[in-house]
Amino acid sequence: xxxxxxxxxxxxxxxxxxxxxxxxxxxxxxxxxxxxxxxxxxxxxxxxxxxxxxxxxxxxxxxxxxxxxxxxxxxxxxxxxxxxxxxxxxxxxxxxxxxxxxxxxxxxxxxxxxxxxxxxxxxxxx
Numbered sequence: 001x002x003x004x005x006x007x008x009x010x011x012x013x014x015x016x017x018x019x020x021x022x023x024x025x026x027x028x029x030x031x032x033x034x035x036x037x038x039x040x041x042x043x044x045x046x047x048x049x050x051x052x053x054x055x056x057x058x059x060x061x062x063x064x065x066x067x068x069x070x071x072x073x074x075x076x077x078x079x080x081x082x083x084x085x086x087x088x089x090x091x092x093x094x095x096x097x098x099x100x101x102x103x104x105x106x107x108x109x110x111x112x113x114x115x116x117x118x119x120x121x122x123x124x125x126x
């Protein structure tokens with residue numbers, strides 16, 4: 001299983017999916033996470049520090065994120081807009097929002113074991 005974790009520093013879980021600096025990519029083998037890569041968030045119109053919420057047509061899609069993370073079965077973060085959740089899950093990528101204070105690797109390990117506390121609340125204002 002391949003998991004992406006939104007991160008601003010390459011270690012911890014970022015507060016917001018779309019505005020994070022990048023994504024730590026992990027593979028899980030026998031419940032053990034192995035860090036594979038770090039992808040800088042240059043996928044769309046609201047990468048780190050550039051979200052102004054001005055969209056043509058009243059909303060925006062997250063296809064660029066889903067394309068970049070297409071090999072992942074899940075994305076972990078601390079906050080994500082409802083639209084991003086829907087867009088990712090429509091592409092088969094589970095959106096997991098956790099308020100757990102833990103480093104990215106620990107969160108991936110708990111997720112693989114089915115023990116990561118998650119919320120259904122997007123924890124995001126848009």
